[in-house]
Amino acid sequence: MAEARWLTDDEQRTWRSFLIASRLLFDRLEKELKQNSNLSFATYEILARLSESPGRSMRMADLAAACVFDRSRLSHAIDRLVRSGWVRRVPSTSDARGQLAELTDEGARQVRESAPGHVELVRSLLFDRxxxxxxxxxxxxxxxxxxxxxxxxxxxxxxxxxxxxxxxxxxxxx
Known part of the structure; x- marks a missing residue:
């Protein structure tokens, strides 16, 4: 068995800096979305991806890949969004086994209302710095x-x- 390639002190500082910064950033974005829009970051990402897609819809497999979710996690999230009236499942016309997730008008409204605050926070926490x-x-x-x-x-x-x-x-x- 090969010996572990332990991190140097500089590498350890870099790793910890990256880890802490990314966690703090995503925790802050999650908190802002929940506080101002009652959305999780994952829910916002799904809604935003659909809002940017042609016809406001995507194949479920493509949406899962774009959000870096496994298919099961996406399916559960879409079920919640369907119950909220923000998304609907639509059979794929090009693949009998495939399904599309389609953003409803109410889902589009939710994205429009939550996006400005979210984007401003992304700008202030990342790009302005x-x-x-x-x-x-x-x-x-x-x-x-x-x-x-x-x-x-x-x-x-x-x-x-x-x-x-x-x-x-x-x-x-x-």
Whole structure:
């Protein structure tokens, strides 16, 4: 059995910094969404992904991949969203076994109401604290980390942001 490759002191500090920062960030985002919109982060992500999709719908398998959920977790979450009236399940017209999750008008309203506060918090906790160069570095590091876990082709099928960059908003252009 090979000997463990223990972290150096610098690596340990880097790991702990990453772990603490990511936990604090997601805990704060979760708390804000629950407090202001009565949504979990997972629920918001599902609703937001559907709101951005053509026809406000996605195949369940694609939605699970995009949200990095296993299919069972997504199915339970969709069941809750169906009961709330925010999502409906629709049979796939292209695959008899497949199902689509489709955002309802009420679900779209929920996203519209919760998105501004959520995006403002993301901006203030992350983007306002980082220079343009640091944002690019964070994106590059995140890409390296994600591709160490999943192959790039699968990340691309998930809608990985690094594979589909968005243009800068008009206010950020020079």
């Amino acid at each position: 980082l220079s343009r160069e640091q944002q690019e570095s964070l994106r590059e590091v995140s890409t390296v980390l994600a591709t160490g876990v999943l192959d790039p082709a699968r990340l691309d099928r998930m809608g990985w942001p690094a594979a589909t960059p968005r243009p800068d908003p008009p206010s950020a252009r020079g």
